[in-house]
Amino acid sequence: MAQQHLCETWSRADIQALFDMPFNDLLFKAQSIHRSHFNPNEVQVSTLLSIKTGACPEDCKYCPQSARYDTGLEKEQLMEVQKVLEQAERAKHTGASRFCMGAAWRNPKERDMPKIVAMIQGVRELGLETCMTLGMLSETQAAALAEAGLDYYNHNLDTSPEYYGDIITTRTYKDRLDTLQNVRSAGMKVCSGGIVGMGEEQSDRIGLLQQLANMPVPPESVPINQLVKVEGTPLDHLDDLDPFEFVRCIAVARILMPKSHVRLSAGRETMSDELQALCFFAGANSIFYGEKLLTTANPVAEADLKLFARLGLTPEQRKPAKPLFYDATARESQSSATV
Numbered sequence: 001m002a003q004q005h006l007c008e009t010w011s012r013a014d015i016q017a018l019f020d021m022p023f024n025d026l027l028f029k030a031q032s033i034h035r036s037h038f039n040p041n042e043v044q045v046s047t048l049l050s051i052k053t054g055a056c057p058e059d060c061k062y063c064p065q066s067a068r069y070d071t072g073l074e075k076e077q078l079m080e081v082q083k084v085l086e087q088a089e090r091a092k093h094t095g096a097s098r099f100c101m102g103a104a105w106r107n108p109k110e111r112d113m114p115k116i117v118a119m120i121q122g123v124r125e126l127g128l129e130t131c132m133t134l135g136m137l138s139e140t141q142a143a144a145l146a147e148a149g150l151d152y153y154n155h156n157l158d159t160s161p162e163y164y165g166d167i168i169t170t171r172t173y174k175d176r177l178d179t180l181q182n183v184r185s186a187g188m189k190v191c192s193g194g195i196v197g198m199g200e201e202q203s204d205r206i207g208l209l210q211q212l213a214n215m216p217v218p219p220e221s222v223p224i225n226q227l228v229k230v231e232g233t234p235l236d237h238l239d240d241l242d243p244f245e246f247v248r249c250i251a252v253a254r255i256l257m258p259k260s261h262v263r264l265s266a267g268r269e270t271m272s273d274e275l276q277a278l279c280f281f282a283g284a285n286s287i288f289y290g291e292k293l294l295t296t297a298n299p300v301a302e303a304d305l306k307l308f309a310r311l312g313l314t315p316e317q318r319k320p321a322k323p324l325f326y327d328a329t330a331r332e333s334q335s336s337a338t339v
């Protein structure tokens with residue numbers, strides 16, 4: 001799907017004005033925009049598998065996979081390709097259209113690339129869309145993943161540029177933007193969002209959404225995560241974010257990025273059915289589905305199916321895959337559209 005505007009930019013004041021709207025007005029606006037771009041009763045469903053767990057050298061304060069925090073998480077090496085494909089097959093049978101594979105790395109090592117490429121090719125052959133999150137990517141690595149047929153690459157901005165240093169010190173905001181640019185230049189779709197409820201101010205939530213919405217091409221997929229407070233991480237003691245503020249974030253993301261899939265992501269397991277329904281009304285149209293969301297619990301697939309049935313929602317069907325070849329022309333034209 002072609003993405004929205006290449007010229008409209010959002011100021012912080014514009015975005016603040018959206019956050020300040022009366023709740024009902026904001027939801028009405030978001031839902032009106034949502035239904036002019038999407039079937040409002042369809043939700044895209046992705047499954048996420050941790051293909052390499054724990055022992056990450058980075059210091060993201062929310063993350064139980066960082067080697068710096070004692071969270072009791074069991075470390076696991078990079079999974080065997082066959083095991084990943086078995087999980088992908090199961091995900092397909094439970095209704096997922098996209099299979100996301102996540103590794104707790106600062107960045108992938110060259111020695112891991114053949115296995116990674118084999119995973120992408122195998123999952124693709126099962127007829128699923130492919131997504132990976134492996135940390136920072138060089139231009140060469142991004143090109144190799146694109147050549148293997150990777151559809152999406154996930155790399156979150158996490159929060160505003162101003163608050164970022166309070167959360168992560170081992171990589172910069174610019175490192176993240178560079179990886180996203182490498183992903184775009186290689187011709188892959190971008191999945192990028194952030195986490196709310198990390199003790200940030202509303203102005204930081206505004207700053208995060210501004211960064212995402214003002215990209216030359218906004219991310220096709222925008223996960224809005226609610227902090228999952230894992231004991232042993234530095235953020236485990238924080239107060240919960242007001243659920244209505246969370247819904248406002250979803251609604252504002254929908255308004256700023258009308259053609260993107262806005263994903264209700266981590267944190268869903270602690271949300272009531274009613275809160276999730278409100279998020280769908282505010283424009284969320286993608287979820288992770290299955291028992292595990294990397295290393296934290298996620299509502300089991302059956303509960304999701306029941307909720308879908310109660311709300312009259314159906315899983316969005318997968319769009320036909322792009323041909324598996326490397327299109328240098330497309331790559332160049334994408335590249336020129338990025339900063």
Ligand code: SF4
Pocket residue numbers: 056057058059060063064065066103104105106135
């Ligand atoms: S969020 Fe990713 S990069 Fe940060 S510590 Fe966790 S696994 Fe590592």
